[in-house]
Structure formats: structure tokens, C-alpha cells
Amino acid sequence: MSAHHPAAPVGGKLLNTATLVCGVLVAAMLAVLFVRFLFGLGAVTNLNDGYPWGIWVVVDVIIGSAFACGGFSVAMLVYIFNRGHYHPLVRPALLASLFGYTLAGVGVIFDLGRWWNFWHILWPGYANPNSVMLEVALCISAYITVMWIEFSPVFMEKLGLKVAKAKLEKVLFVFIALGTLLPMMHQSSLGTMLVVMGPQVNPLWQTPIVPLLYLLSAIVIGYGVVLFESCVAASAYRREIETHLLQPMAKIMLGVLAVFLAIRVGDLVVRGALGHALAPTLEAFFFWLEMGCFVAPFLIVATPGARRNPARLFLAGVAIMMGGILLRINGFLIGYDTGLGVDYGWNYFPSIAEMLVTIGMFAAEVLGYIVITRRFPVLPREEVAH
Amino acid sequence: MTTRRDFLRGCLASGAAAAAAVAPAPACARDTLQRPPEGLGLLYDATLCVGCQACVAACKRANENPAEFTAMDKLWDTPLDTSGHTFNLIKMYRNGTMETKDSELNGFSFMKTSCMHCADPSCVSACPVSAMQKDPETGVVGYDPDACIGCRYCVAACPFGIPKYQYDSPTGKIGKCELCRHRHKDGHYSACAEVCPTGATLFGRTEDLLAEAKRRLALKPGEWTTIPRGRLRHAQEKVLAGGEDGKGQKHRHGWRDEPDQSYQAQVGNYLQHVYGETEYGGTQVLKLSAVNFQKVGLPDLPPKSSAATSETIQHTLYGGLIMPIAVLAGLTWVARRNVVPEADEKKGDQS
Numbered sequence: 029m030s031a032h033h034p035a036a037p038v039g040g041k042l043l044n045t046a047t048l049v050c051g052v053l054v055a056a057m058l059a060v061l062f063v064r065f066l067f068g069l070g071a072v073t074n075l076n077d078g079y080p081w082g083i084w085v086v087v088d089v090i091i092g093s094a095f096a097c098g099g100f101s102v103a104m105l106v107y108i109f110n111r112g113h114y115h116p117l118v119r120p121a122l123l124a125s126l127f128g129y130t131l132a133g134v135g136v137i138f139d140l141g142r143w144w145n146f147w148h149i150l151w152p153g154y155a156n157p158n159s160v161m162l163e164v165a166l167c168i169s170a171y172i173t174v175m176w177i178e179f180s181p182v183f184m185e186k187l188g189l190k191v192a193k194a195k196l197e198k199v200l201f202v203f204i205a206l207g208t209l210l211p212m213m214h215q216s217s218l219g220t221m222l223v224v225m226g227p228q229v230n231p232l233w234q235t236p237i238v239p240l241l242y243l244l245s246a247i248v249i250g251y252g253v254v255l256f257e258s259c260v261a262a263s264a265y266r267r268e269i270e271t272h273l274l275q276p277m278a279k280i281m282l283g284v285l286a287v288f289l290a291i292r293v294g295d296l297v298v299r300g301a302l303g304h305a306l307a308p309t310l311e312a313f314f315f316w317l318e319m320g321c322f323v324a325p326f327l328i329v330a331t332p333g334a335r336r337n338p339a340r341l342f343l344a345g346v347a348i349m350m351g352g353i354l355l356r357i358n359g360f361l362i363g364y365d366t367g368l369g370v371d372y373g374w375n376y377f378p379s380i381a382e383m384l385v386t387i388g389m390f391a392a393e394v395l396g397y398i399v400i401t402r403r404f405p406v407l408p409r410e411e412v413a414h
Numbered sequence: 415m416t417t418r419r420d421f422l423r424g425c426l427a428s429g430a431a432a433a434a435a436v437a438p439a440p441a442c443a444r445d446t447l448q449r450p451p452e453g454l455g456l457l458y459d460a461t462l463c464v465g466c467q468a469c470v471a472a473c474k475r476a477n478e479n480p481a482e483f484t485a486m487d488k489l490w491d492t493p494l495d496t497s498g499h500t501f502n503l504i505k506m507y508r509n510g511t512m513e514t515k516d517s518e519l520n521g522f523s524f525m526k527t528s529c530m531h532c533a534d535p536s537c538v539s540a541c542p543v544s545a546m547q548k549d550p551e552t553g554v555v556g557y558d559p560d561a562c563i564g565c566r567y568c569v570a571a572c573p574f575g576i577p578k579y580q581y582d583s584p585t586g587k588i589g590k591c592e593l594c595r596h597r598h599k600d601g602h603y604s605a606c607a608e609v610c611p612t613g614a615t616l617f618g619r620t621e622d623l624l625a626e627a628k629r630r631l632a633l634k635p636g637e638w639t640t641i642p643r644g645r646l647r648h649a650q651e652k653v654l655a656g657g658e659d660g661k662g663q664k665h666r667h668g669w670r671d672e673p674d675q676s677y678q679a680q681v682g683n684y685l686q687h688v689y690g691e692t693e694y695g696g697t698q699v700l701k702l703s704a705v706n707f708q709k710v711g712l713p714d715l716p717p718k719s720s721a722a723t724s725e726t727i728q729h730t731l732y733g734g735l736i737m738p739i740a741v742l743a744g745l746t747w748v749a750r751r752n753v754v755p756e757a758d759e760k761k762g763d764q765s
Binding site: 065066067068069070073075076077078080081106107108110112139140141142143145146148149154155156158159160161162163165200201202204205206208209212213216217220221223224225226227228236239364366367 | 495497498536538539540541542543544545559560561562563564565566567569570571573575578579580581582583584585586587694713714715716719720721723724725727728729731732738741742745746748749750751752753
């Protein structure tokens with residue numbers, strides 16, 4: 029933690045409009061889940077055998093965990109690329125990641141049709157090492173544990189456990205290395221999950237290099253989320269925005285984004301799949317929407333001046349997040365078509381109840397973020413105005 | 415202190431990780447699996463099918479599945495597609511006036527929908543908890559509900575849309591054809607083939623079925639030929655058990671002995687393709703049709719299975735955990751130099 033910006037609790041009341049709204053949304057989610065566990069998935073979701081995975085998997089887990097890559101992206105910048113001056117961004121980003129991943133892990137259980145067997149995925153006797161999903165599940169479980177360890181100095185600080193904290197910090201580098209490796213592994217594998225679905229996935233999103241695309245996009249999304257969160261936290265808590273850190277970080281983000289786009293387009297050209305993007309289809313429309321979102325940051329925050337403008341940083345962050353959402357929704361839902369049925373095709377659009385659960389999950393994340401930042405030393409201590 | 419060297423070191427570490435993600439390692443390449451030599455399967459000949467749905471009813475009974483209603487009057491089983499409670503269905507292709515059977519234009523045709531028992535099944539590759547397994551001898555793709563976590567990755571992975579989940583139950587299972595493997599020990603074979611009146615669905619070893627399919631394709635459309643029904647007997651098959659006085663159940667290779675049910679029928683106007691011979695490395699259920707296979711609901715699949723592609727990627731990256739451990743070692747080495755305990759860092763800053 030940089031001496032210039034030690035972390036401190038924000039303080040203030042825990043009960044306010046924001047936490048109240050989040051609380052109500054979480055309660056609505058719990059009501060839906062009660063019905064789901066009592067009567068089955070069909071009672072609340074629009075899932076069907078043509079679309080066995082809906083927003084509980086694609087949004088809550090696949091997109092939710094990508095949004096939780098802020099901690100990974102910033103920690104990699106600070107500890108692997110040794111950019112120590114970004115340190116004030118580590119704790120808040122790690123906190124958001126902690127919540128994102130923990131909830132994604134819990135959210136999986138809502139979707140599991142035979143959830144009481146959940147432990148099988150961690151039990152060697154049942155393991156299928158050929159399954160991409162096994163790798164994702166083990167890796168995410170390990171990463172959640174590692175992140176709680178990485179974040180535990182915050183609680184130790186609050187509880188005054190100085191000796192324990194000092195001991196942990198001596199070996200923290202091991203967990204930081206693990207905390208960089210594990211997201212690389214499962215964020216890429218989340219993309220590899222598409223490969224076994226074969227020709228059911230539109231060629232615009234079905235490629236053998238999909239793990240690399242998902243990994244690079246997760247890193248970019250990580251920076252995008254940090255931009256988004258820093259702007260929202262600054263505005264909600266009426267704090268000064270860390271422009272001096274966000275400006276250069278946004279530049280790094282653009283660099284990684286450029287690499288991603290070059291590989292994405294290059295792959296489409298090499299595989300000869302670009303034709304699918306020019307067809308008058310829904311898939312092509314969503315492809316261009318996705319590309320638009322990924323290209324937009326180059327227009328919004330191209331110059332150092334633009335990158336000092338908080339509104340532009342915020343917009344760039346949102347564009348990246350939208351691109352990340354679309355890349356994943358396009359691969360798993362829009363571009364997925366089991367394509368069978370002589371008599372009728374399959375359709376899926378999430379039910380209100382399904383959306384309430386997804387919204388409730390994000391509300392739980394926001395609620396946890398507010399409570400912890402107000403009571404624990406996460407955000408950089410606010411300096412007296414110069 | 416941030417130095418250019420540290421930065422480059424970081425680039426090197428993550429560059430290696432990225433390279434690891436793309437670099438092909440031929441040693442880990444996993445070829446498409448082939449059918450086991452004694453693999454069992456079905457041969458469905460659409461030109462022989464009369465659409466009576468006896469196989470659908472027999473499948474329901476054999477698997478103790480409930481009727482599914484889609485009509486206003488809930489009088490009989492009317493599923494529109496296979497589901498968690500319907501493992502076998504005859505679907506119909508319709509075109510124009512529907513005058514001629516097995517004609518693509520102004521005609522109609524039937525197609526059986528049930529598990530293809532792939533040589534290299536996507537569902538087996540996808541399942542994280544080994545609930546979907548392919549029997550190494552019979553090649554039957556079986557499901558174990560006690561292992562299953564209900565993630566439905568098998569449902570998403572199957573290109574034939576076969577594994578289906580029971581969404582209407584809080585304890586729903588995956589439902590799919592398992593070739594009546596639970597009836598094999600009593601000498602019974604697949605119920606759908608057992609009851610088929612025209613031999614459109616025929617049970618047997620896939621190798622024998624493939625030979626039979628090719629025999630039919632070689633014949634001239636319209637000429638008369640012998641069509642077996644029920645179970646296709648292997649040419650060298652002998653009676654193995656049963657009393658010499660003719661009493662008691664006779665068994666042939668473990669199957670109940672039945673009288674020869676073959677009959678004379680006219681050869682259909684086949685497309686010269688045995689669906690399932692090569693698709694995804696081959697399937698144990700084979701199909702013959704006079705109408706384009708894609709038009710009757712079967713996907714156009716390459717000879718390479720997607721399970722092979724997926725597992726090649728996965729084992730290239732994670733085989734023996736060599737790559738992750740190497741990357742972790744690099745990252746740990748870099749992180750150790752860069753992670754400064756807070757107390758030390760404060761001192762450094764103050765000095």
C-alpha cells in the first residue's frame with residue numbers, strides 16, 4: 029500500500045437509499061429462488077432443451093466472472109509489470125472481484141438441476157479431466173479461496189491482527205502469483221467451453237483460438253470495470269477521482285484492446301468466416317454491435333486529454349463492458365442454435381423471474397461493496413483538498 | 415522502484431503465458447475416437463418406416479416414461495420432440511401436396527430422433543463429473559443420475575440435441591436413449607427395434623448394420639429384396655444356450671432367440687449416403703433416407719469430432735499441468751521481486 033495513499037474506511041451510514049434498494053432486490057431474488065428450489069427450473073425460467081443455458085449461466089457466471097477481472101488485471105499491472113504507483117487501485121478492484129467471483133460460484137448452484145450433487149465436481153472420484161467445465165469449476169473454486177487470502181490483510185488491519193498480517197504479507201507473493209495464473213486459466217477456458225458445441229455455434233464465435241480471445245477480453249474488461257467503478261465510487265462517495273492513475277491505465281487498456289481486436293479480426297479472416305458478418309442476419313447485427321463496442325474506446329479516450337475527462341473514462345469503461353457482454357452473449361446465446369426440430373425451432377428470452385435473480389445477484393454485489401468500503405480500509409484515504 | 419527491466423520481465427512472463435495459450439503442441443493432439451469393434455447400434459431406414467410410432471410407445475414403456483400432451487384433448491401421448499420424458503420420436507418431413515412418400519418435392523418422409531451413440535460423443539467429453547459415459551465394449555452412451563449435477567452442458571454440447579433435462583421437476587434428471595441397456599441382461603434388445611413392424615428400425619452390431627446398409631444402397635430402387643426385422647443376426651452366429659429338446663429360452667450371443675422375421679420388400683430410392691458412417695468419427699446408430707438428411711433434421715457434421723478439438727486444446731494447455739506450473743513459477747519469481755511488504759515500503763518511502 030503506497031504511503032501516499034493509505035487505505036481507509038469511507039465511513040457514513042449503512043442504511044441509505046442505495047442499500048435499501050439493493051436490499052429489496054436481493055429479497056426479490058430470494059423469493060424467486062425459493063420457488064425455483066421447491067418446484068424446479070421450469071417453474072421460474074424460460075430454459076428449454078434448445079437453450080439449456082440461460083442468463084443464470086451466461087450473465088451471472090460467464091459475464092459476472094469476466095466483470096470480476098478488475099482485481100486480476102490491476103494486480104497483474106502492479107505486481108507482475110511492477111507498476112507500483114497503481115497500488116491504490118488494487119484493493120477496491122480486488123474487493124469487486126471477490127464479490128463477483130464468490131457470487132458467480134454461488135450463482136452456479138441456482139442453475140444446477142441436481143444441485144445436491146454439487147460436491148461431485150470437487151471430488152476426484154467423479155472428475156472427468158477431458159471436460160472443459162471441470163477445469164473451469166476447479167479453477168474458479170481455487171481462485172475464490174486465493175482471493176479471500178489476498179484480501180484478508182484488510183480484515184486483519186481492521187481487527188488489529190498485526191503479527192498475522194505481517195506473516196501473511198511475507199508469503200503474499202505466492203498468492204498473488206496464483207491469483208494471476210488462475211484467472212488466466214479459467215477465463216480462457218470459459219471460452220473453450222464453446223468448442224465442444226461444434227457447428228451449433230456460429231462461425232463468428234466458434235474458433236479454436238477462442239480461449240485466447242476470452243483471456244484477452246477478460247483482461248481488457250478488467251480495466252474497463254476499474255474505470256467504471258472508480259468513476260461510480262468517486263461520484264457516489266463524493267471523492268476525488270484518481271485521474272492520474274486512470275489516465276495511463278486507460279492507455280494500457282487500449283493497447284491490450286488493440287491486440288485483442290487484431291487477433292479477433294485476423295482469426296475471422298484466416299478462417300474465412302467474415303462472410304457470416306455480412307449476411308443479413310441477427311447474428312451479423314449483434315457481431316457488429318459487439319465490434320462497435322470494442323472499437324468505441326479508441327474514439328472516446330484516444331488522447332491523453334480525453335483520458336483525463338472522467339465522463340469519457342466512464343463511457344470507455346461502459347463500452348468495454350458492453351463489448352464483453354456481447355462477446356459472451358453472442359457466443360453462448362445469440363450465435364448458438366441447436367438447429368434441429370423438423371416441426372419447430374427453439375427460442376429463448378429470459379423470464380421476469382430469471383431477470384430478478386440476475387439483478388438480485390448484482391444488487392448483492394453492490395450492497396456488499398458499499399458495506400465493506402464504508403467499514404473496512406479499502407478505498408485510498410481521501411486527502412484534504414490541496 | 416519501477417524499472418524498464420522489471421516491466422520487460424513482466425512482459426516476458428505474461429508473453430510466455432499467452433504464447434502457451436496459442437502454441438500448438440502436436441504431442442497432445444487427440445484424434446477422433448472410432449467405434450468399438452463390438453459396438454451395438456440401430457439402423458433406421460426411412461424408406462421402410464410407415465410412421466406408426468409403435469417404437470415411440472414401446473420406448474415409453476421400456477423406460478417407464480409418462481405420456482406428454484400437446485393436443486387440447488389429453489387422450490394420448492403427443493410429444494413434438496424428444497424431451498426429458500421422451501427418448502425416441504418419429505418426426506415427419508412435409509413438402510407441398512405431400513403426395514409421394516420419400517420425395518423431397520410434394521412429398522413426405524419420416525425420421526427417427528434418438529441418441530446416435532457417437533463414436534466420440536460430445537456429451538461424454540463435456541460432462542465434468544463423468545455422469546455420461548461410453549461403454550468401452552458395447553459403445554452405449556449411458557447416463558448415471560447419481561453422479562449428475564444437472565449442469566446441462568451435455569444438452570448444450572450434443573449436435574443432435576439428444577440429452578434433454580426434466581425442467582418440470584425439482585429433482586430433474588437428464589433423459590436420453592441408452593439403447594435399452596437395462597434390458598440387455600434379460601436378453602432383450604432395444605424396444606424400438608423389437609416392435610418395429612417393417613424393420614425400419616433394426617438392432618445389431620454396428621459393423622453388421624453398416625454392411626446391411628451398404629447392401630441396400632447397392633441394390634436397384636424398386637427391386638425386391640429380403641429385409642430383416644428386429645435384430646440383425648451376425649452371419650456366424652450360433653445358438654449358445656437353451657435346452658436341446660427345444661424347451662427353455664434359447665440365446666444367441668446373449669440375446670433371446672427369435673424366429674426369423676425377415677420379409678420381402680422393395681428397395682427404396684436411397685441417397686447414396688449412410689448417415690453416421692463418418693459423421694463426427696462415426697455413430698453407432700446409422701440412417702438411410704431418400705430425402706436430404708439436413709431436411710429431415712440431421713446436422714451436416716465433419717468427420718472430425720468437436721470433442722477431439724476441445725480435448726486437444728485442453729490437453730495442450732493443461733496436459734500434466736506442465737504449462738500452468740511453468741507459468742506459475744515465472745509469475746511467482748516476478749511477484750516475489752515486486753511485492754514489497756507494506757511496512758518495508760513505508761520505510762523506503764520515508765527514507
